[in-house]
Amino acid sequence: MTDNYDVALVGAGHNGLVCATYLARAGKKVLVLEANTEPGGCAATREFAPGYSVSACAQWLNQLHPTVARDLALENHGLQWAARELASISLDVDGQHLTQRGDYVEGGNITAADSAAFRKFHAKTTRYAKLLARAFEARAPKLVESNLTDRLTLIKLGLGLKMMGRDDMSDLMRIILINMYDVMEENFDNAQLKGLLSLDSLLGSHMGPRTPSTVFGYLYRRVGEVFGHAGHAQVKGGMGALGQAMAASARAAGVEIRLSSAVASIDVDAGRVTGVTLADGEKISAGIVVSNADPITTFERLVGLRNLETDTARRVSQIRCTGGTAKLHLALNGLPVFTGLQERQLGQRLVIAPDMNYIERAFNAVKYKEYSTAPALDISIPTVHDAGLAPAGAHVLSAIVQFAPYAPQGGWEAHRETFTQLVVECIARYAPGIEQQIVASELLTPADLERDYGMTGGHWHHGELGMDQVLMMRPFPGATQYNAAFDGLYLCGAGAHPGGGVMGLAGRNAAREIIKRGAAA
Amino acid sequence: MTTGSDDTMMLTTPFHSRIAAACELNSWGDWMGYTTPNAYTDVELEYFAVRNAAGVFDLTPMNKYRITGTDAEAYLNRLVTRDVSKIGIGRVGYTVWCDEAGQVMDDGTIFHLAENDYRICAYARATDWLHWSALGFDVTIEDETAEVAALAVQGPTSCAALTAMGLVGLDQLKPFGLTEFDFEGEPLVVSRTGFTGDLGYELWIAPHKAEALWDRLFESGEPYLIKPFGTHALEMARIEAGFLQAGVDFMPAEEVVRNGRSRSPFELGLGWLVDMDKSVFNGRRALQQELARGSRYRFAILDVDGNKPANHSFILKGNKQVGTVTSAAWCPTAKSNVAFAQIEMPYGAVGEELVAEIYYQRELHWTRVLAPCKVIDAPVFSHPRRRATPPGNF
Ligand SMILES: Cc1cc2nc3c(=O)[nH]c(=O)nc-3n(C[C@H](O)[C@H](O)[C@H](O)COP(=O)(O)OP(=O)(O)OC[C@H]3O[C@@H](n4cnc5c(N)ncnc54)[C@H](O)[C@@H]3O)c2cc1C
Numbered sequence: 001m002t003d004n005y006d007v008a009l010v011g012a013g014h015n016g017l018v019c020a021t022y023l024a025r026a027g028k029k030v031l032v033l034e035a036n037t038e039p040g041g042c043a044a045t046r047e048f049a050p051g052y053s054v055s056a057c058a059q060w061l062n063q064l065h066p067t068v069a070r071d072l073a074l075e076n077h078g079l080q081w082a083a084r085e086l087a088s089i090s091l092d093v094d095g096q097h098l099t100q101r102g103d104y105v106e107g108g109n110i111t112a113a114d115s116a117a118f119r120k121f122h123a124k125t126t127r128y129a130k131l132l133a134r135a136f137e138a139r140a141p142k143l144v145e146s147n148l149t150d151r152l153t154l155i156k157l158g159l160g161l162k163m164m165g166r167d168d169m170s171d172l173m174r175i176i177l178i179n180m181y182d183v184m185e186e187n188f189d190n191a192q193l194k195g196l197l198s199l200d201s202l203l204g205s206h207m208g209p210r211t212p213s214t215v216f217g218y219l220y221r222r223v224g225e226v227f228g229h230a231g232h233a234q235v236k237g238g239m240g241a242l243g244q245a246m247a248a249s250a251r252a253a254g255v256e257i258r259l260s261s262a263v264a265s266i267d268v269d270a271g272r273v274t275g276v277t278l279a280d281g282e283k284i285s286a287g288i289v290v291s292n293a294d295p296i297t298t299f300e301r302l303v304g305l306r307n308l309e310t311d312t313a314r315r316v317s318q319i320r321c322t323g324g325t326a327k328l329h330l331a332l333n334g335l336p337v338f339t340g341l342q343e344r345q346l347g348q349r350l351v352i353a354p355d356m357n358y359i360e361r362a363f364n365a366v367k368y369k370e371y372s373t374a375p376a377l378d379i380s381i382p383t384v385h386d387a388g389l390a391p392a393g394a395h396v397l398s399a400i401v402q403f404a405p406y407a408p409q410g411g412w413e414a415h416r417e418t419f420t421q422l423v424v425e426c427i428a429r430y431a432p433g434i435e436q437q438i439v440a441s442e443l444l445t446p447a448d449l450e451r452d453y454g455m456t457g458g459h460w461h462h463g464e465l466g467m468d469q470v471l472m473m474r475p476f477p478g479a480t481q482y483n484a485a486f487d488g489l490y491l492c493g494a495g496a497h498p499g500g501g502v503m504g505l506a507g508r509n510a511a512r513e514i515i516k517r518g519a520a521a
Numbered sequence: 522m523t524t525g526s527d528d529t530m531m532l533t534t535p536f537h538s539r540i541a542a543a544c545e546l547n548s549w550g551d552w553m554g555y556t557t558p559n560a561y562t563d564v565e566l567e568y569f570a571v572r573n574a575a576g577v578f579d580l581t582p583m584n585k586y587r588i589t590g591t592d593a594e595a596y597l598n599r600l601v602t603r604d605v606s607k608i609g610i611g612r613v614g615y616t617v618w619c620d621e622a623g624q625v626m627d628d629g630t631i632f633h634l635a636e637n638d639y640r641i642c643a644y645a646r647a648t649d650w651l652h653w654s655a656l657g658f659d660v661t662i663e664d665e666t667a668e669v670a671a672l673a674v675q676g677p678t679s680c681a682a683l684t685a686m687g688l689v690g691l692d693q694l695k696p697f698g699l700t701e702f703d704f705e706g707e708p709l710v711v712s713r714t715g716f717t718g719d720l721g722y723e724l725w726i727a728p729h730k731a732e733a734l735w736d737r738l739f740e741s742g743e744p745y746l747i748k749p750f751g752t753h754a755l756e757m758a759r760i761e762a763g764f765l766q767a768g769v770d771f772m773p774a775e776e777v778v779r780n781g782r783s784r785s786p787f788e789l790g791l792g793w794l795v796d797m798d799k800s801v802f803n804g805r806r807a808l809q810q811e812l813a814r815g816s817r818y819r820f821a822i823l824d825v826d827g828n829k830p831a832n833h834s835f836i837l838k839g840n841k842q843v844g845t846v847t848s849a850a851w852c853p854t855a856k857s858n859v860a861f862a863q864i865e866m867p868y869g870a871v872g873e874e875l876v877a878e879i880y881y882q883r884e885l886h887w888t889r890v891l892a893p894c895k896v897i898d899a900p901v902f903s904h905p906r907r908r909a910t911p912p913g914n915f
Contacts, residue, residue: 268800268801269800270797270798270800271800271801271805271806271809300657304657305656305657306592306595306596306599306657306658306801307800307801308657308801309599309621309801309802309803309804309805309806310599310600310620310621310650310653310654310656310803311620311621311803312621313653313654313656313657314653314656317656478621485806486806487806
């Protein structure tokens with residue numbers, strides 16, 4: 001039995017570190033226990049070949065909440081930017097690339113009518129995203145028996161809706177439940193633009209453009225712009241450097257962080273958490289246990305379904321959390337050449353999603369547990385802005401790959417080579433000759449992501465971002481205000497409201513809830 | 522189980538041929554989809570058979586689930602409010618189970634048949650709930666409702682009648698005990714349980730032996746004045762004995778549509794079935810909060826003045842309506858007019874005097890009676906033979 005802590009926090013993902021920092025500042029004695037050797041969770045830098053490093057999961061910083069960044073004083077704790085305000089370039093095989101940033105779009109044979117329509121669409125969806133942003137900054141209201149705080153949140157949401165005006169309100173209510181494909185068809189002609197925006201709506205999800213909830217997914221991503229991110233940013237040293245900066249900030253606030261300390265169980269007795277037991281058997285007692293691990297890991301593996309009441313066990317078992325996102329890392333002996341791209345454009349966000357049906361077909365495969373033969377990609381060549389990630393003159397390329405199944409027929413080892421080859425060929429259609437530049441490669445499948453970063457199903461959001469699993473339904477009814485199942489047990493990760501992405505709000509909101517409950521926590 | 526050829530969708534039990542023959546009044550009711558006799562000849566006579574001789578009741582429609590596997594005890598312990606580890610092999614326990622809001626879903630009995638082998642008898646269909654509850658447990662759940670035929674034999678001569686049928690040594694079986702006999706080569710499980718508050722047993726057997734069991738029972742029971750009884754007589758007996766009826770005295774939480782219409786065990790006077798020392802069980806968190814915050818209702822047994830049963834009455838304190846009656850009956854043996862009521866807190870403590878607003882009709886003429894009543898501390902019928910082992914020869 002070790003020292004008594006007020007709070008034992010499972011997982012040093014960015015949300016865990018944010019939560020720990022706020023709690024420590026509020027006077028709590030906090031111990032963070034992380035299974036991995038580095039802090040940051042999915043905010044990680046990975047050396048995948050000697051001398052070559054990339055951001056392992058998250059590669060773009062485009063959602064981090066400004067209050068979190070300011071409160072944690074990340075720049076004082078070592079955070080440096082390699083690049084900011086990067087544009088998204090939707091690649092075209094023939095070099096007719098389309099560039100988008102904010103409400104501005106050019107190239108790709110876009111018509112004046114489409115650019116104007118996009119400006120309008122962007123303005124309208126910004127208003128919707130603002131409404132979501134407000135909802136994300138507070139705990140989600142409860143569905144029933146709302147108390148005053150919750151009612152205020154609901155009123156604000158309702159007022160927000162009303163303030164938007166009747167047209168906006170009814171339009172939002174209409175589109176939020178349909179799908180990105182239909183909304184894109186209503187608004188634009190340009191196939192590349194529709195492809196790019198659709199990909200934004202479903203990155204990290206197990207959804208195609210025609211899947212309901214994708215409009216929410218799009219607005220979810222756009223919340224980053226409301227938080228002040230004009231475009232995508234790249235962290236110097238890879239996303240792991242953000243994890244390190246957050247860990248430094250947490251330690252400065254008095255948080256104790258123990259790495260390589262996997263938690264084997266969250267211990268409960270008579271309706272309360274009592275602490276945690278580590279994989280090596282060590283018991284740590286704490287009156288509050290906060291879990292940054294995903295809800296399925298937390299409740300099924302750490303608490304155990306048999307320690308939950310039936311309703312909770314049932315809801316946990318029904319969480320949709322199958323990842324469909326893989327990551328490809330290439331070590332290159334030089335800067336690749338993309339048809340029709342200037343060298344200075346190589347540092348932007350490069351997207352392969354030429355049209356919506358391309359993405360939908362890519363998604364079809366994963367529905368049947370197969371990988372896409374023509375996947376959609378979100379590519380970063382971070383060495384353009386941050387040479388330190390590779391040996392001199394060499395480069396790394398990192399691609400978020402939609403879609404790859406969690407468990408393909410026959411197991412991943414039977415497919416790893418073929419799929420890697422296939423994704424490389426897909427890139428090579430836009431960057432002929434890139435195959436010859438490859439000195440090493442690594443494919444992280446959803447199963448690999450689960451193994452290395454601990455999220456169930458390898459899911460980007462720790463649980464699908466569907467309308468049935470967001471806001472007052474996240475991660476499941478009865479657990480929507482961070483506390484769930486036991487007195488003293490809290491969730492603070494991407495699986496909780498508002499969801500995933502390197503945003504920090506789940507961690508901040510959870511900390512605020514715990515602090516607000518005070519002794520009652 | 523098949524339906525008859527008379528175009529009914531109702532199920533019949535394996536005793537149906539015998540029951541139909543005995544049911545002179547041809548008065549039938551619906552118990553969970555099964556045709557069941559309301560009364561055979563005369564409700565009062567059937568009731569008196571239970572209290573003065575032996576009555577036989579077909580309880581086959583009771584939902585029966587078999588729970589087996591290495592986690593059976595742990596599973597049941599998480600499911601119900603009682604500590605199941607205290608129900609030894611060969612014992613039966615009465616319990617309730619709750620949803621996460623701490624509201625009673627049902628009451629029933631758990632039979633500990635053998636190691637890792639239990640049967641749970643329930644009022645409501647519970648297949649889905651039992652299966653959901655199995656997440657994380659190594660158990661097998663089987664619906665045995667149609668695979669086990671069951672008869673209750675209740676009343677002072679029940680032991681003697683059953684002994685005469687060949688169940689030698691039955692007099693040694695303690696209340697809530699469970700034993701097994703051979704019946705024509707088929708196992709016959711007998712438990713000393715029942716719903717009448719009297720000396721009594723329940724017999725559990727494979728359906729193909731049901732008719733033979735009925736015939737033998739009535740043959741050997743004749744000298745002991747054995748008689749079949751229907752649900753109406755049972756109703757009188759169970760009210761007299763203070764037993765709650767699911768669906769009548771409380772709404773199973775899963776069937777409730779309107780907010781606030783379900784009840785917690787504490788609100789039903791069943792707090793003694795709740796073991797807060799157990800670390801986890803369904804409803805625990807909510808019940809803990811209820812203990813801290815106080816309950817909304819109190820279950821009360823009322824002794825009502827006069828002889829008009831207070832069915833569906835409002836209960837008043839002065840001019841204020843503080844409760845409603847869920848069950849009521851004139852109880853012949855105890856010679857008292859009993860009502861079960863749901864009383865709003867803080868009213869309804871033992872000894873409190875209240876008023877029942879009773880409406881009754883004679884020849885299309887409605888009369889309203891304000892009958893004084895008093896909260897009593899125990900059921901009106903309680904006989905030592907219910908608990909004595911051996912029960913004595915009546
Ligand atoms: C391939 C991929 C690409 C992505 N790209 C982007 C992007 O470009 N931009 C963006 O904003 N977001 C991106 N995301 C999403 C983003 O990375 C995550 O949503 C976010 O990092 C989640 O943060 P978190 O703190 O909630 O959880 P995590 O970062 O998952 O942290 C959870 C931590 O808990 C630890 N843990 C789990 N179980 C235990 C245990 N039993 N004991 C101890 N520790 C435990 C884990 O090791 C981990 O460190 C991407 C995700 C993936 C998978």
